[in-house]
Amino acid sequence: MSASEEAEKYLSRLSALTIEWIKRGEQSDSLVSRWASSSQLRDNVTLDLSEEAQSEDALFDNMRSILDNSINPYTGRFLDKLYSAPRPIGLAAENLLSTLNANGHVMSASPMLCLAEETCVAGLAKLCGWNAEEADGLTMPGGSSSNTLAMQTALQNRFPAFRKQGMLGIMKDLMREGTEINACRPLLFTSAQSHYSLDKAAMGCGLGLESVVKVPCDAQGRMDVAALERLIIAAKDGDAAPPERRGVPFFVNATSGSTVLGSFDNLQAISEVCQRYRLWLHVDGSWGGPVLFSEKWAKLMSGIDKCDSLAINPHKVLNAPLQCSFAVFKRGSSLEANSLDAGYLFHTDSQVGIESTSRSRHLARRENPGALAYGCGRRGDALKLYLLWNRYGRRGLGEHVDRGFELAQRVADLTSSEKYKHTLESGPRPDPLFLQVCFRPTTSLEEFRRLRKDEQIEALSKCTRHVHATLRQRRRFAVDFAPLPGEIGEFIRLVVHPQTSFTDLADLVQDIAIIGAEYFRTTFG
Amino acid sequence: MSASEEAEKYLSRLSALTIEWIKRGEQSDSLVSRWASSSQLRDNVTLDLSEEAQSEDALFDNMRSILDNSINPYTGRFLDKLYSAPRPIGLAAENLLSTLNANGHVMSASPMLCLAEETCVAGLAKLCGWNAEEADGLTMPGGSSSNTLAMQTALQNRFPAFRKQGMLGIMKDLMREGTEINACRPLLFTSAQSHYSLDKAAMGCGLGLESVVKVPCDAQGRMDVAALERLIIAAKDGDAAPPERRGVPFFVNATSGSTVLGSFDNLQAISEVCQRYRLWLHVDGSWGGPVLFSEKWAKLMSGIDKCDSLAINPHKVLNAPLQCSFAVFKRGSSLEANSLDAGYLFHTDSQVGIESTSRSRHLARRENPGALAYGCGRRGDALKLYLLWNRYGRRGLGEHVDRGFELAQRVADLTSSEKYKHTLESGPRPDPLFLQVCFRPTTSLEEFRRLRKDEQIEALSKCTRHVHATLRQRRRFAVDFAPLPGEIGEFIRLVVHPQTSFTDLADLVQDIAIIGAEYFRTTFG
Incomplete structure (x- = not known):
């Protein structure tokens, strides 16, 4: 049987199951879940891997069991997390993506997916009031990854030693510049109510949790901007801060839509502080970023035009399927610091990037988008936002x-x-x-x-x-x-x-x- | 129109397009690509984002254009990369995944996807000759991410200071233990022909590129194990190595299936060196790992039972759809060092993890698999291997x-x-x-x-x-x-x-x- 015949058979048989399952969810008396706990599930359901090929019927029984024993978001009563049922166009986008099976690391392997990514990034940059030709960005496998990429990019651009000598090189450079030994480490600032991915990113990047300075929030859960400035000043002034709080501020994360309360930090005020101390200002809009689409509520992110990078997850508020997250950078060229040569993979198209205009540099960069991040192969998740937007x-x-x-x-x-x-x-x-x-x-x-x-x-x-x-x-x-x-x-x-x-x-x-x-x-x- | 009706309409209309496209690819005179270069594509195709909703016909024209202008892997003549056309069961798995739209970070949100992950991890662990109850692992968004997670986990387990004080804390601890100041940094070893993701991981983790010691290869592209041992000894002995090569070895990456030549490092011999110097031995089997499924060729990874972790990508040799990558750890408990508390997300099921047996600890860990890595939300990619395997x-x-x-x-x-x-x-x-x-x-x-x-x-x-x-x-x-x-x-x-x-x-x-x-x-x- 050819692949097309097998695919046709599977997809039509499966589609009957999935549509029935969605319909079952839509009934008013449906349950969100078949089981009340993992232990109940474990007592009743076992998954196995077989030594020999299973029959088609056994495979479909298997798929039906996966549906029956899963959470059904189409009930509309799964209100547990920051995502819910995907929009139908998202299901179409996922089918298209899996059919294409193209890797977003280089444009030659996935021309249309790369173009969709570029188009969405430009669209998001425009919503931020950024110059779409200078901005650049990538889909990432989630908001945490987008935040991490922003942090890594900021480290690369602020501390040239990060690339080759890592944190130890940064320390040596700072000591050479006269920074006191106990203050020779990069510090980042984020509100006490920001997402834990900022801590995880700091841990994973070799900064350590103590490099994360938690800024107190006001009663509404917004970062206290005066406290931010006080903490920045204290960190830089060896005597004013306890030893574990001394360091070299380089990065501020502002939150647009906090995880628990849904608060929006004041980007305008924070950006003024960041400009004053020349700090990278990243906005974690993984949850609240989509207010940028609203004429009424975009004002909650007023000041975004003065920020350096944004994480935004269309798979949350906008109901794109999981995962669909973007890391967008006001100056796309800042991403180039993440690149490493890989002769077997990244080739340059001789027709682009010859002139050193910002447009041609942009085109050259877009030939190998995978080079701009820390992964290699990438799924073309931008297609989901592209089709949803249209x-x-x-x-x-x-x-x-x-x-x-x-x-x-x-x-x-x-x-x-x-x-x-x-x-x-x-x-x-x-x-x-x-x-x-x-x-x-x-x-x-x-x-x-x-x-x-x-x-x-x-x-x-x-x-x-x-x-x-x-x-x-x-x-x-x-x-x-x-x-x-x-x-x-x-x-x-x-x-x-x-x-x-x-x-x-x-x-x-x-x-x-x-x-x-x-x-x-x-x-x- | 209800979501189920809209989904049904989209999926049946799209399915006709995708199946036709796959069939077109299967014809012997088909072309792999419509365009010969990105510039040609850019001259002929433009993607736009609309201000107002597009009609259904416009959307489908858009989707058809995405298919028509993409690489068609079903030609069987896309031999450019380490992946090719996905198996039809993979397309079914992707449809199921997007319908479920469940987040793999916590089991309560995605019970069956977490169970599928756990089952596949146990199956892979068994192929490695590991104790499936002690082993654990996760799907990651690609082989680079799997390699990075192994490196971060090794850092966390070898250097307790990594968590809170990062690289600087590691340096201080090493100095306190009497290590000479110029040797106070963690070093990792990998062959000169290993994947560049090891370099990127070292860069992204704050180690820096100079912490990566490249071990020469023999004529067949395999790591020279005697050279590995010499380099380890030299790194530890301040006088024998140049200053930039001194440090504290903690991690060796062996490659099973190198990117360019397809070479397999000798895991048996490398594991003996690693045991001698107590180093974490990770295997990058992103490309060649699937030889473990073959009775004839599993011997190329003989010695894997003595390794600490494995990256393996079923989306390459096994033709699962992109992305499908696993990071598997011989001692699942080592992953716990990556966890951070997140009160809003990670709850423990009162019925599991009370007894401190290895089984109950495993169950407790599997309640919140997202806590074991550095991301938060996760796609349930394991389902693709689960269905493919069966x-x-x-x-x-x-x-x-x-x-x-x-x-x-x-x-x-x-x-x-x-x-x-x-x-x-x-x-x-x-x-x-x-x-x-x-x-x-x-x-x-x-x-x-x-x-x-x-x-x-x-x-x-x-x-x-x-x-x-x-x-x-x-x-x-x-x-x-x-x-x-x-x-x-x-x-x-x-x-x-x-x-x-x-x-x-x-x-x-x-x-x-x-x-x-x-x-x-x-x-x-």
Whole structure:
């Protein structure tokens, strides 16, 4: 049988299964998950690898079992994470990608995927107010990778020794320049509520966790910009900071849409500080970056034109399929510092890059996009944003973002409404509210009110965990919990995706209130 | 329209396009590519992002244009890279993955994908002769990422300071232990012919390129193990090595299937050296790792049972779709050093990990596989190997590998046969030969023979580039060239994929000989 015949047979047979599964998810009485826990799954499902080829029927039984035992995001009630069901055009994009099976490392192997990447990067750069011809960027396998690439690129550009001698070379250079020995290390600054990938990146890049200076946040979860400046000054002035906080600031990460509260740092104010101290300003917009598509909400990232790089994940708010993340750089030439020669792979097209204009340099760079990052082979994930953008238009994607804001506000209004005055309490809320609503059950029972503050917090956190576990048992909704800043314990973090139905959200809020009230009655009643 | 209806419509309409495109590729007169260069493509094709939503017809025109202007691997004549057309079951796996759209970072979000990953990791560990219950591993977005994770994990386990203080902390600890200041840096060893991702990883991890000690190779491209030991000893002994080669050895990378020649390092001999000096031994089997599936050729990786970690890419030799790469670790617990707490994401299932047996520790770790690496969100790429393995069985995959070896040997025999005695010359060849055949046109014309050796090499390299360019113009075959070790200039590096037809390969060899002869006649005739 030819590959085309086998592919045709598989895809048509599989498509019947997947469409049926999506439809099952769309039914109002569907469950998000078949199992309430991993141990339950393990008790009931085993996967095996066979020594001999399996029959087609056995393979399809296998595929059906994978569908049946997975989380079904098409229920619209998987509100647990920062992604949800993909848009149908995304499924088409994935099919196209897997059919092409082209590697995005060099343009000669994947001409159209590279062109799609370049087009999307230029489109994103324009949304940032950057010169699209000078900007450049890449899809990366996730927001963490995009943040890491920004950090590595900043290190390469700020410290020439990083390339050959690594951190030790940087230290030697700084000592030679007269920096005090205990301050000879690069420091990066990020808010206390930023994503843990900044810590992981610092660890993975050989900086170490202590090179990450956590800047306090205000009550709405935004970086305190005055504190940022104080910490920068203190780090540079050997005497003012404790030894472990001394160093050479080189990088600031601002967050557009924090992971728990959904806060947006003030890019305008932070960029002024960064210009003053000549620091690379990266924006982790993995979650909130898509506000750039919205006419109404792009203002939350006002100042992005003065930043150096941006991570943005269309696989979250915009519902592209996983993974679809971009690292975009205002000065594309800064990425060249990451390149290494690889004679067997990277060739230059003799027709491009001869003139040293910024356009021809851009074209030369785009011949071998893989050279600009730290991986080699790459999936052409940009195609997903390319088709999504054209399916809905910039305007449609912006309106999608707007719907999310409206819906989240409605849910927030509900949780703090008269109806739930005695049974739910709200977590801190940024203004305007992005797509997360944090709240938890509370109680006015006498026995609870008599507890010390810390005991109350513990009781509320316990109840939150109980609610989470109960919802997981019921399997109608999936929702996560998280500890909130300020030592106030754990809250339900409800992620309101723009496509969610308000009725479902209202049902969930009610379930949470009822489960919580029942818990408190049993515990304190 | 519901998501299921829209998906159904898109997928059936797109499927007609993709199957037609695959069929077109399968025709004997098909071209690998529509365009001969990126500049030609750029002159003829433009991609745009629209402000308003596009019509369905416009979207499908767009998708058709992406297919029409891409490389078609189903021709079987794309022999340019270490991957080729994916197996049809791979396309099914990708469809399933994109439908599920589940994130592999935590098991609660992607129970079946995490189980598939765990099952494949155990299967690969068994092929290595490791204890599957103690081993662990992850899919990574490519072989470079797998190699990088191994390096980071080795750093974390060997140097506890890496986590918090990074390279500077390592240096301070080493100085405190009495290491001479100029030798206070971690060194890794890899062969001169290993993949450039080892250099990139060292750069990205803050070690710097100078921390990579390149070990010379023998004539077949295998690491010279005696030289490895000499270099290790010299690095540790301050006086014997030049200052830039002094340091603390911690990691050796052995290559199973080198990028250009396809050589396999002697794992048995290297592992003895590593045990002697207590060094982490990683195997980059991104390309050659699948020999483990073959009863006949697994011996090329004999000694793998004594290694610490393995990178293997089923998206290359085994024709899973891009990307499908695994990093597997003999001691899964070593991965725990990479973890960071993230209260909003990583929760522990109260039912697992209570007992501290190796099984329960394994289960606890598998609740949050994302915590073991440096990214956060992950695509469930293991599903591709899982379905591929069951479609063909271990035996079928092994036979696939065997076919590749046989085919490559036939091509090598042809290029060095009587027929091409005067027109082709062979590059260095490992014994046994893996899937690459390196050769180039040569000539016995008098004017060429009178040239100095270095002039001959230059002329031969120029001819190789000319052949490459001519084939690109003709677009019937895609094949790459690479500089070979030993300053012998550039050669055609033909990648013989197991599914390639011998007739096509013989035609290509003939084309190369004829184009070369014509070039030499014009130049020297």
